[in-house]
Amino acid sequence: MTFRIGPRTSQIIAYITLLVMTAITVIVLFFIIFYILKNGIGQLTLEFLTDRTRDMGREGGILPSILGTLFITIFAILIATPLGVGSAVYLVEYTKGGFIRRIISFGADCLAGVPSIIFGLFGFIFFVITMNLGWSILSGGLTLAVMILPTIIRTSEEAIKAVPYTYREISYSLGGGKLDTIVRVVLPSALPGILTGVILGIGRAVGETAAVIFTAGSSLGLPTSIFSSTRTLAVHFYILAREGISMPKAYGTAAVLIIIILAINFIAYRLMHRFIARYY
Amino acid sequence: MNKLSIRELSLYYEKHQALKKISLDVESNEILAVIGPASSGKSSLLRAINRLYEIDYARITGEILLDDKNIFDIPISELRRRIGLIFATPVVLPGSVYKNIAYGPKLHRRLKKSELDELVCDALKAGNLWDEVADRLDDSASRLSGGQQQRLCIARTLAMQPEVIMMDEPCSGLDPISTAKIEATMLELKKDYTFILVTNNTKQAARISDRTAFLYLGELIELDKTQKLFTSPADMKTDDYIRGRFG
Numbered sequence: 001m002t003f004r005i006g007p008r009t010s011q012i013i014a015y016i017t018l019l020v021m022t023a024i025t026v027i028v029l030f031f032i033i034f035y036i037l038k039n040g041i042g043q044l045t046l047e048f049l050t051d052r053t054r055d056m057g058r059e060g061g062i063l064p065s066i067l068g069t070l071f072i073t074i075f076a077i078l079i080a081t082p083l084g085v086g087s088a089v090y091l092v093e094y095t096k097g098g099f100i101r102r103i104i105s106f107g108a109d110c111l112a113g114v115p116s117i118i119f120g121l122f123g124f125i126f127f128v129i130t131m132n133l134g135w136s137i138l139s140g141g142l143t144l145a146v147m148i149l150p151t152i153i154r155t156s157e158e159a160i161k162a163v164p165y166t167y168r169e170i171s172y173s174l175g176g177g178k179l180d181t182i183v184r185v186v187l188p189s190a191l192p193g194i195l196t197g198v199i200l201g202i203g204r205a206v207g208e209t210a211a212v213i214f215t216a217g218s219s220l221g222l223p224t225s226i227f228s229s230t231r232t233l234a235v236h237f238y239i240l241a242r243e244g245i246s247m248p249k250a251y252g253t254a255a256v257l258i259i260i261i262l263a264i265n266f267i268a269y270r271l272m273h274r275f276i277a278r279y280y
Numbered sequence: 281m282n283k284l285s286i287r288e289l290s291l292y293y294e295k296h297q298a299l300k301k302i303s304l305d306v307e308s309n310e311i312l313a314v315i316g317p318a319s320s321g322k323s324s325l326l327r328a329i330n331r332l333y334e335i336d337y338a339r340i341t342g343e344i345l346l347d348d349k350n351i352f353d354i355p356i357s358e359l360r361r362r363i364g365l366i367f368a369t370p371v372v373l374p375g376s377v378y379k380n381i382a383y384g385p386k387l388h389r390r391l392k393k394s395e396l397d398e399l400v401c402d403a404l405k406a407g408n409l410w411d412e413v414a415d416r417l418d419d420s421a422s423r424l425s426g427g428q429q430q431r432l433c434i435a436r437t438l439a440m441q442p443e444v445i446m447m448d449e450p451c452s453g454l455d456p457i458s459t460a461k462i463e464a465t466m467l468e469l470k471k472d473y474t475f476i477l478v479t480n481n482t483k484q485a486a487r488i489s490d491r492t493a494f495l496y497l498g499e500l501i502e503l504d505k506t507q508k509l510f511t512s513p514a515d516m517k518t519d520d521y522i523r524g525r526f527g
Contacts, residue, residue: 135344164371166367166369166371167373168335169332169367169371170367170371170373171373171383172332172335172360172366173330173332173360173364173365173367174360174361174383174384174387174436174437174440175356175357175358175359175360175361175384175387175388175440176357176383176387178355180387185373186372188374189374209524248372261349266299
């Protein structure tokens, strides 16, 4: 005896299954945010945000870590963005989609899948020891730049490939050279896509622990130059929680980290929409 | 006087030969219509003249002269400034109406803001678009209607002060009113420019061109005064095509 499900029933089952899947994703996200904020929001005072860290993090604020996180992330983005966008432009506009492009794309994909602790070890051996940069914002930023490079290359590559070929034809037919075309037509059109890659990169860099603990160290002093060792928010949270120093301060740190990431995403999306509204 | 002279022009995409030893002259201040069925080489002819075929990795043999000078002896950006090309589908660049027009001139020379403003205004007036967009110069060009976008593309080409304007089926996606506006624009501009008009619409060729060339499978079958070609063509194939028996 065969048991059949009618087309109407299967539609309903599919609808409910997909709805539940979406709901689970959203609920998990909101639960994490809610849980961290609930435990950490009580810690968020002006003093916590603007004071130096004292007694290994049991007392005082997290200003050094906020600054360290910002400096390392900005440094990583400043290095990785031009490199990544430049590589993507080269791949799309200057290689005829052949062997070289496939090899480099494959390499970038592999690099994107390497665990961050491997990048941390690489950065430790190469930047910290071999190049003698020590535990510093410089070493940490360079390591993170290498880590987020593949993301930026791949998203920029897709964004540049998506620019209609006719735009290039128009530019050439108006007498534009290759560089004019890339700078004035292709890149502005691809900018929203490129920005998405940069935002993803920022997200990875801000929240990174393993890659920076080996390269930027865990100093609690206020950073004074790019050669200062520093402790990022994620590392600070990790140490506070792992060594049982202070759970309330750990949640406070996590809350700040989450708020920063949300704020970056929010601002980036606003910028992107404003840009799109103006140009399309 | 001949504005353009084309001698024994052949064009190849990889192994496929799209143009076969075409020789023709384009006179100054005429509208030369190029008609023919699909894949007869009409677009390839235009892309050969402004060297746009190079981005398709095609190659050509033969000779093209602009004012008796070989096009390969003219710097490529100068050549493309002097010979404008309008595509079948109007493609506006992302950005405002003003930016679209200003893009070409800014590539070729440094201009003061006031000069550029004047140039944009003149180009839009010559392209019969000024009255409709005068107060929308900073609006995104993609919000214009299809017909307006095509006239914007014409104005964008005019802003470069070209000598020859090539059009590749400029009205194929447009309604009759927009088409009429573009045809009127061409007739007005004829005194200052030379036109090569590729069209699938034989009636359009008959309406506005001075001479008409008929291409078929990459060969030039016939080139004559439009009046003559449409009333008593010399070649049977031409006769069949303009009567709609094939193509």
